[in-house]
């Protein structure tokens with residue numbers, strides 16, 4: 001917490017304006033105002049930022065190839081507790097703070113759930129006072145911006161660094177790090193000791209850009225350090241003595257510059273499909289090597305004892321993307337510190353912990369041996385040695401060769417990164433109860449049977465400061481009026497809201513607040529798309545990446561069914577609904593793109609049909625991301641969490657919606673299971689196959705979608721609509737979607753679950769008519785959402801993983 005008076009702030013702002021731009025305030029642009037404000041705030045926190053860096057306790061380093069931060073100004077002001085004085089001060093200078101807040105860029109350095117989770121964790125680590133820092137990549141281009149052209153997704157590059165620099169970053173050239181690619185590795189004898197020599201490597205410079213992560217009203221300011229890849233500068237401090245010799249030709253110099261800069265150029269836009277691209281492997285090693293070397297340098301600078309690294313440092317890897325932390329740390333301990341393999345291994349395995357975010361086979365990272373050998377010769381040698389020792393351990397323990405093959409780190413010419421992570425870390429966690437159970441009982445069963453003590457669950461969470469306090473100020477105000485301020489630092493206190501579940505006045509207020517948020521979203525939709533949506537209708541929202549398993553298609557089929565019903569019975573009594581979608585598809589994911597086109601075409605059809613006017617609307621909001629989520633989620637009545645059971649590891653938007661009082665329509669998948677445990681089936685709408693049923697079907701080749709199609713005529717009608725011209729302006733995309741359901745036997749059980757989904761949707765509609773019952777349910781949801789604060793999650797990571805204070809002793813080393 002800092003304090004600054006309005007008067008002091010105005011003086012500060014003015015003099016900053018002069019020193020940065022030599023201009024009077026009233027002549028400066030909005031952009032300049034924003035830069036000046038950010039600069040003033042950075043000055044205010046500077047001392048704390050430096051102070052927080054010196055820590056004698058264990059430090060946590062969270063490695064993630066994505067950090068989906070969202071805009072920072074509002075959340076920084078909130079956490080510092082200076083929003084009011086600064087708002088007032090700016091007002092007197094003729095500047096509107098909300099304009100500045102809205103004009104900030106939204107850095108999209110992540111795809112979705114995993115990247116946003118990393119950002120929520122940073123917020124929580126700082127807010128609970130933990131010394132925890134992030135390492136990632138400063139991509140020049142973040143996730144593409146999405147535009148619809150004739151209903152199809154078109155990707156536009158996200159050129160977010162238009163001004164060259166990001167508002168909140170501080171570049172630190174004196175802390176640049178050398179990362180080595182390719183080359184030859186030799187063992188040479190020096191004074192009777194074998195030394196590893198890496199020659200003819202390609203040197204790449206990792207330039208650190210630091211972003212302050214400000215804790216909520218405490219003294220913590222942690223760091224998110226993002227690395228930019230560059231050609232080594234002339235004054236670069238680190239020696240490149242054994243580096244590859246360049247002839248000095250102009251062309252070669254250009255190629256080399258391109259080689260280095262390409263690495264941090266762009267975020268890969270996939271979030272579920274692994275494609276073994278060389279550039280991706282370069283990105284992974286680049287930020288891992290820079291980060292590990294940075295930790296090591298700091299450690300040595302503080303003259304700490306290398307034999308105790310694991311007592312002072314915790315390294316967490318967010319999915320397998322930073323898995324090379326393992327061999328990179330080994331490399332430093334072996335080649336630079338000269339430790340024995342056994343000791344290096346013992347330190348490494350007690351330093352590194354790993355989170356798994358998916359059970360889908362196609363998302364598992366497997367790198368070709370040949371690729372890694374050439375790009376990272378020394379790292380590959382270490383991975384090979386780890387595998388050799390691991391195999392001999394497995395062979396001494398088991399005789400089942402199939403099991404050993406499944407567990408092997410190197411198999412069929414590929415390096416299995418999940419296997420590497422599990423074999424080399426002291427903790428492996430899933431992100432929700434069901435997901436962790438599936439890891440233990442199905443996907444990673446061999447490993448769980450072997451080392452059950454490594455496995456644990458950490459159900460995801462969300463930064464309630466951003467997703468409730470900042471995104472929904474009116475609801476936050478009501479909560480504070482009812483139960484006081486304490487919930488802001490202890491979200492379990494939200495439970496006290498249940499005392500008001502029969503207070504009609506409170507329920508009316510809740511209704512009013514939801515209505516107001518719906519008006520804000522309606523205005524946005526009107527401005528952007530010229531579509532008139534009625535804030536009195538049910539706002540039914542599905543926002544998340546587009547993927548077959550998330551089943552936006554199931555939602556659409558229900559909309560089509562409803563549409564036909566109204567056409568058949570024009571006088572039918574139906575609660576007016578607005579269906580809202582937001583979703584980006586990976587550019588190479590053809591089926592997902594077809595689904596977007598189909599939804600847009602259906603939206604056109606329905607929104608322009610006078611027969612359903614006032615009853616049905618469908619809006620697909622372009623370019624869904626963090627900023628839009630902050631507008632959309634507080635305005636939702638219904639939260640669609642309808643993935644095929646077993647497929648969604650956790651989901652986190654389900655938690656954001658719940659905290660903002662939406663009612664969840666869900667399968668018992670991911671963290672929906674925990675939501676259900678908290679509030680019971682009477683406070684949400686459940687449907688669909690159970691996990692057991694899905695697993696059984698999968699083991700026995702699925703169900704027959706074509707049989708169902710022929711027996712359920714209602715379903716047949718809407719599926720046929722995809723290909724019979726009923727939906728205007730739809731061509732091959734309709735056929736593609738049709739084929740996924742019928743020709744390819746509906747892998748994600750869309751048709752199988754459609755009827756039960758329709759039933760649940762009907763029940764929901766009935767409930768909405770009873771205003772107090774609906775709002776009571778909404779209140780109960782909010783009251784029980786406290787457990788989903790990422791403060792809770794991060795404290796559990798601290799307690800059970802990073803600070804648990806016991807070592808494991810691996811038998812194989």
Ligand code: 26Q
Pocket residue numbers: 111112113114115117268270271272273274275280357358363365431460648649650651652670
């Ligand atoms: C891998 C290799 C090459 C290129 C890209 C990737 C890649 C990138 C991102 C693979 C996966 C991702 C992201 C995965 C993700 O977001 N998973 C989600 O994580 C959330 C947080 O735990 C969960 O809530 C979601 O259920 C899970 O889908």
